Amino acid sequence: xxRLAFSLVLLTAAPAYAEPGAQDSQAQTLYQTKCASxxxxxxxxxxxxxxxxxxLGRLGKSGAExxxxxxxxxTQMPSFKNEIDDAGIKALAAxxxxxxxxxxxxxxxxxxxxxxxxxxxxxxxxxxxADPLNLFVVVEGGDHHVSILDGDxxxxxxxxxxxxxxxxxxxxxxxxxxxxxxxRDGWVTKFDLWTLQVTAEIRAGINSRNIAISKDGKHIAxxxxxxxxxxxxxxxxxxxxxxxxVADLNKHPSRVSAVYQAPTRDSFIAALxxxxxxxxxxxxxxAPPVYSGLVHSNEKSMIEALxxxxxxxxxxxxxxxxxxxDFFFDxxxxxxxxxxxxxxxxxxxxxxxxxxxxxxxxxxxxxxGSGISWMRDGRRVMATPHLKEGKISVIDTTDWKVxxxxxxxxxxxxMRSHENSPYVWTDSFLSPTHKDEIQIIDKNSLKVVxxxxxxxxxxxxxxxxxxxxxxxxxxxxxxxGALIVYDAxxxxxxxxxxxxxxIGKYNVYNKITFSEGTSH
Ligand code: DHE
Numbered sequence: 001x002x003r004l005a006f007s008l009v010l011l012t013a014a015p016a017y018a019e020p021g022a023q024d025s026q027a028q029t030l031y032q033t034k035c036a037s038x039x040x041x042x043x044x045x046x047x048x049x050x051x052x053x054x055x056l057g058r059l060g061k062s063g064a065e066x067x068x069x070x071x072x073x074x075t076q077m078p079s080f081k082n083e084i085d086d087a088g089i090k091a092l093a094a095x096x097x098x099x100x101x102x103x104x105x106x107x108x109x110x111x112x113x114x115x116x117x118x119x120x121x122x123x124x125x126x127x128x129x130a131d132p133l134n135l136f137v138v139v140e141g142g143d144h145h146v147s148i149l150d151g152d153x154x155x156x157x158x159x160x161x162x163x164x165x166x167x168x169x170x171x172x173x174x175x176x177x178x179x180x181x182x183x184r185d186g187w188v189t190k191f192d193l194w195t196l197q198v199t200a201e202i203r204a205g206i207n208s209r210n211i212a213i214s215k216d217g218k219h220i221a222x223x224x225x226x227x228x229x230x231x232x233x234x235x236x237x238x239x240x241x242x243x244x245x246v247a248d249l250n251k252h253p254s255r256v257s258a259v260y261q262a263p264t265r266d267s268f269i270a271a272l273x274x275x276x277x278x279x280x281x282x283x284x285x286x287a288p289p290v291y292s293g294l295v296h297s298n299e300k301s302m303i304e305a306l307x308x309x310x311x312x313x314x315x316x317x318x319x320x321x322x323x324x325x326d327f328f329f330d331x332x333x334x335x336x337x338x339x340x341x342x343x344x345x346x347x348x349x350x351x352x353x354x355x356x357x358x359x360x361x362x363x364x365x366x367x368x369g370s371g372i373s374w375m376r377d378g379r380r381v382m383a384t385p386h387l388k389e390g391k392i393s394v395i396d397t398t399d400w401k402v403x404x405x406x407x408x409x410x411x412x413x414x415m416r417s418h419e420n421s422p423y424v425w426t427d428s429f430l431s432p433t434h435k436d437e438i439q440i441i442d443k444n445s446l447k448v449v450x451x452x453x454x455x456x457x458x459x460x461x462x463x464x465x466x467x468x469x470x471x472x473x474x475x476x477x478x479x480x481g482a483l484i485v486y487d488a489x490x491x492x493x494x495x496x497x498x499x500x501x502x503i504g505k506y507n508v509y510n511k512i513t514f515s516e517g518t519s520h
Pocket of ligand 1: 209413462
């Protein structure tokens with residue numbers, strides 16, 4: 001039986017979930033009377049987010065208890081401490097971490113029914129005077145808002161309420177006019193940066209990872225953990241164009257860890273969490289035929305035995321030795337570096353031939369998704385932080401050898417640079433003692449040249465440059481946080497803009513030009 005067919009299916013196995021406890025019936029009654037109206041009778045979400053273990057994993061049971069007891073600031077979640085006693089709160093928290101009675105399903109009809117269109121009035125220019133290509137889009141996770149910042153004056157020009165818990169980088173149309181956001185509970189939002197208006201929204205999954213936009217800006221791909229799907233939407237009005245039920249060649253379903261645009265290949269590349277395959281989905285209507293599953297096989301009979309696909313959304317499977325769920329792409333998108341959370345290594349996959357071509361030992365859990373690359377001594381190097389060790393590994397992409405390990409203040413999450421800057425900025429986001437420190441590394445000497453601690457004791461991370469590369473913006477990721485603007489050459493603080501837990505910030509120009517030092 002398929003684990004996630006597009007209908008209600010009894011749940012057979014779900015290893016990530018705790019089994020329902022004995023106090024379940026009390027908790028279920030409480031849930032239906034107190035929570036269901038916002039979070040849905042089946043815990044799939046509504047006004048509030050889905051309350052399933054896969055959505056709540058990072059909150060933890062004690063965090064869930066605290067949220068039920070105290071409510072959540074700046075949201076519609078009230079405090080229940082005067083309505084539910086301690087035992088009830090504990091039972092409810094355990095309940096939302098237990099397996100749902102039915103497999104979570106989100107079929108095409110559900111996706112389509114969720115779509116809301118709010119078209120903006122016609123506009124032939126932005127309704128503000130700031131450079132529309134030097135805007136910053138800032139995701140404020142504290143009270144779930146997005147701020148639009150003038151990237152020359154560093155002044156907010158607009159702020160709006162976003163979906164709950166946006167995650168991953170927003171994606172821009174090639175002209176920089178529209179931006180798309182995705183939330184952890186599956187919502188995709190299209191926002192018009194000229195009229196400053198949300199124009200369309202749709203819930204493409206129950207638990208989503210991220211989105212990608214196609215090279216021509218016409219299609220949005222949504223990577224889902226729940227259900228096991230990859231959903232393609234029209235970027236125009238978010239209408240569903242195709243749903244891939246993701247499974248390996250043996251029909252074992254897989255979650256999709258992330259999906260990316262490969263601009264030089266005119267395709268989406270998807271990382272699968274549970275299958276030893278990388279998926280490439282063509283976004284070129286004239287793509288030649290591909291032989292799914294056997295792209296690297298020499299066995300003619302097997303190639304003939306498999307159907308070929310061609311054109312828009314043709315699927316190519318690249319078989320690899322084990323699942324890889326964290327990717328870095330070289331700027332030509334010929335090679336991909338992949339890792340999974342368990343291994344102390346990265347695997348290089350050549351996307352042209354569909355083969356693993358090298359393995360790089362990289363202990364300390366590299367965070368390849370945050371890797372960046374630059375030219376040094378005529379050779380292209382890439383650098384990655386590590387989630388479990390305070391170091392940056394620098395790799396020569398010609399022979400895939402680690403050429404340096406730069407010690408940092410602690411395990412880090414993000415890295416950034418700009419083609420006009422001689423420096424790389426990185427954080428120690430995961431360090432219990434140095435999470436307030438930003439370190440700046442010389443791209444040539446590979447030495448740390450400066451450490452900044454702009455808000456002692458407060459988590460400080462995620463950097464983005466402005467269009468010119470002259471300024472670097474850093475987040476103090478706290479509820480009473482701030483965006484700090486630095487001179488990228490002198491490292492002097494220029495301005496501090498208060499914000500509610502600013503997470504990521506994204507410069508329109510750098511994103512649409514695939515600037516070398518930023519994420520895509
Ligand atoms: Fe992220 C990007 C996965 C936890 C903030 N994160 C991404 C991307 C992936 C990913 C695959 C690339 C998507 C894209 O931009 O299109 N993140 C994961 C995880 O697997 C992990 C470790 C665990 C999880 O909970 O999913 C994780 N991420 C976090 C956080 O805890 C962060 C710090 C806070 C939050 O809001 O969840 C966080 N992730 C971010 C940000 C980006 C991101 C800000 C975009 C980075 C960029 O500059 O483009």
